[in-house]
Amino acid sequence: MGNKLGRRRQVVDEKYTRPQGLYQHKDVDHKKLKKLILDSKLAPCFPGDESECGYDLEECPICFLYYPSLNRSRCCMKGICTECFLQMKTPNSTRPTQCPFCKTSNYAVEYRGVKTKEEKGLEQVEEQRVIEAKIRMRQQELLDEEDRIRKIPDISSSSTTLAQGEVGYNTVAETSFTSAVEGEEIVSLEEPCSSIRPSLRPRQNRDDEFDLDLEDIMVMEAIWLSIQEKGRIRNGDSAPPEHYVTGDQLVSQALPLPAESSSSPSGGLACAIAALAERQQMGGESSGGNYNANTATFNMPPSYSRFSDSREQAMDSYGPSGGSIEDLHDSQLAMTGVGGEWGLDHESEVAELGSSYGSCDVTEDGVVAMPPQHEIQGGFQANNGGAIVPDSFEEQMMLAMAVSLAEAQARTSVPRVAWQ
Amino acid sequence: MTSSSAPSRKALSKIACNRLQKELVEWQVNPPSGFKHKVTDNLQRWVIEVNGAPGTLYANETYQLQVDFPEHYPMEAPQVIFLPPAPLHPHIYSNGHICLDILYDSWSPAMTVSSVCISILSMLSSSPVKQRPADNDRYVKNCKNGRSPKETRWWFHDDKV
Numbered sequence: 111m112g113n114k115l116g117r118r119r120q121v122v123d124e125k126y127t128r129p130q131g132l133y134q135h136k137d138v139d140h141k142k143l144k145k146l147i148l149d150s151k152l153a154p155c156f157p158g159d160e161s162e163c164g165y166d167l168e169e170c171p172i173c174f175l176y177y178p179s180l181n182r183s184r185c186c187m188k189g190i191c192t193e194c195f196l197q198m199k200t201p202n203s204t205r206p207t208q209c210p211f212c213k214t215s216n217y218a219v220e221y222r223g224v225k226t227k228e229e230k231g232l233e234q235v236e237e238q239r240v241i242e243a244k245i246r247m248r249q250q251e252l253l254d255e256e257d258r259i260r261k262i263p264d265i266s267s268s269s270t271t272l273a274q275g276e277v278g279y280n281t282v283a284e285t286s287f288t289s290a291v292e293g294e295e296i297v298s299l300e301e302p303c304s305s306i307r308p309s310l311r312p313r314q315n316r317d318d319e320f321d322l323d324l325e326d327i328m329v330m331e332a333i334w335l336s337i338q339e340k341g342r343i344r345n346g347d348s349a350p351p352e353h354y355v356t357g358d359q360l361v362s363q364a365l366p367l368p369a370e371s372s373s374s375p376s377g378g379l380a381c382a383i384a385a386l387a388e389r390q391q392m393g394g395e396s397s398g399g400n401y402n403a404n405t406a407t408f409n410m411p412p413s414y415s416r417f418s419d420s421r422e423q424a425m426d427s428y429g430p431s432g433g434s435i436e437d438l439h440d441s442q443l444a445m446t447g448v449g450g451e452w453g454l455d456h457e458s459e460v461a462e463l464g465s466s467y468g469s470c471d472v473t474e475d476g477v478v479a480m481p482p483q484h485e486i487q488g489g490f491q492a493n494n495g496g497a498i499v500p501d502s503f504e505e506q507m508m509l510a511m512a513v514s515l516a517e518a519q520a521r522t523s524v525p526r527v528a529w530q
Numbered sequence: 531m532t533s534s535s536a537p538s539r540k541a542l543s544k545i546a547c548n549r550l551q552k553e554l555v556e557w558q559v560n561p562p563s564g565f566k567h568k569v570t571d572n573l574q575r576w577v578i579e580v581n582g583a584p585g586t587l588y589a590n591e592t593y594q595l596q597v598d599f600p601e602h603y604p605m606e607a608p609q610v611i612f613l614p615p616a617p618l619h620p621h622i623y624s625n626g627h628i629c630l631d632i633l634y635d636s637w638s639p640a641m642t643v644s645s646v647c648i649s650i651l652s653m654l655s656s657s658p659v660k661q662r663p664a665d666n667d668r669y670v671k672n673c674k675n676g677r678s679p680k681e682t683r684w685w686f687h688d689d690k691v
Contacts (some may be wrong), residue, residue, distance in 0.1 A: 211640050213636075248563070309582070
């Protein structure tokens with residue numbers, strides 16, 4: 111009698127019902143502790159292992175030792191071993207104990223035995239997201255770094271390596287993700303995971319897009335530049351470099367530009383690509399600058415809008431075709447949505463480490479978003495007229511062809527495909 | 531001057547030692563960006579180089595953090611100070627003491643050296659102006675004889691910087 115459904119008195123070796131001496135506990139009610147452990151309300155005090163060594167063990171995030179099972183905090187489900195938990199609950203404290211992980215007051219734990227498959231799956235998803243976020247941060251850092259040293263001409267090759275690295279990573283991410291989402295119970299278990307699920311796919315897709323986008327952006331920027339230059343020649347006024355700064359300006363710039371007589375958008379693009387190739391072969395002017403400037407920003411939401419805008423302008427000036435311009439608007443919207451998701455990711459991390467971490471994320475964003483924009487200006491001007499690297503020219507031609515192919519495909523199928 | 535201000539030190543407990551070793555391994559595998567741990571054989575005192583984040587007031591500047599671990603780390607917070615010269619910041623005193631809640635009242639054993647470092651860099655990065663705290667001189671005078679910042683009763687009032 112008195113036993114709740116599903117909560118059996120567990121068979122625990124006598125010696126695991128008392129602390130193993132991880133800490134010098136004061137004020138521990140050993141009798142109560144023993145009862146809680148026998149009633150399966152606290153995890154047994156197994157001696158922690160130094161390493162995971164093959165077994166299915168969990169690491170306590172406080173003592174960094176490995177255990178067959180951990181207690182979970184009621185507020186945020188984080189694991190903690192019984193001995194660390196006893197340290198957290200100091201009976202003499204004046205204020206209620208806060209959860210060491212999420213700072214919720216009145217910290218309490220429950221014990222559910224060894225983790226279920228679903229729980230492990232959820233955790234994997236969570237870890238995956240953290241890793242992804244870290245990788246994105248790392249990439250931005252690398253790109254910033256590249257931006258800073260971009261006077262060295264051979265940078266485009268190193269950015270290619272980066273993209274390849276990510277492809278390899280993504281295949282891993284995909285597999286672990288699918289394994290994690292199997293089983294319907296995950297959804298019913300917790301509220302947040304329903305929001306995790308839909309957001310994961312698009313994000314991974316977006317990651318896949320990244321490396322393509324980078325290249326697309328490069329080509330587009332080149333095209334846009336060439337258009338800009340043509341317009342300049344035609345109109346006789348020299349467009350100041352400030353036009354690169356924001357999407358808003360681009361849009362307003364795009365409208366007054368006269369449309370050329372080409373009949374289809376892909377024709378227009380092909381035209382632009384040809385113009386680009388021609389220009390490169392003859393003068394080989396600003397290609398170095400384009401590459402580097404673009405690698406600096408491809409990872410940021412602002413550059414997406416820049417990208418779309420410049421493409422939009424290409425359409426505008428080379429023969430407007432309503433359908434594809436709308437497609438472009440679509441893609442721009444989708445990308446803005448992705449930006450929002452980023453914010454959400456941040457929040458989930460913030461929650462773990464408290465307020466100070468939050469401000470950190472904000473500044474990371476700020477840091478990343480601001481300076482390259484300025485530097486790009488310098489980059490364009492400094493590199494205009496610089497020598498062209500033959501490698502990147504070939505590469506650029508191939509990319510240009512790929513883009514025009516994708517363009518052609520896009521016109522026959524679903525709009526979004528164009529950006530895959 | 532400041533480097534002699536370590537708290538009267540008891541050797542690390544076994545659990546502290548174990549955790550720090552693991553933190554160090556993790557740091558070596560995956561260091562927080564902008565930081566460099568200066569290699570020593572002293573597990574109880576880490577000296578960490580901090581690079582000001584690009585695009586902030588402290589870009590291209592390098593400072594040194596000194597992290598001393600108490601016997602009962604992580605149940606007790608580490609003592610974290612800037613070695614001279616400390617960066618000019620509204621929450622950093624000229625003796626290197628840092629007014630940051632997670633180093634004192636808001637410390638949680640779930641935090642790590644790495645997460646503390648990130649918080650400090652965040653604090654630096656969000657600073658709008660390079661200046662000392664208003665009460666710098668008074669505070670530093672009171673801290674003579676190498677008092678630990680952990681003995682200070684901090685008053686955390688500004689959640690913006």
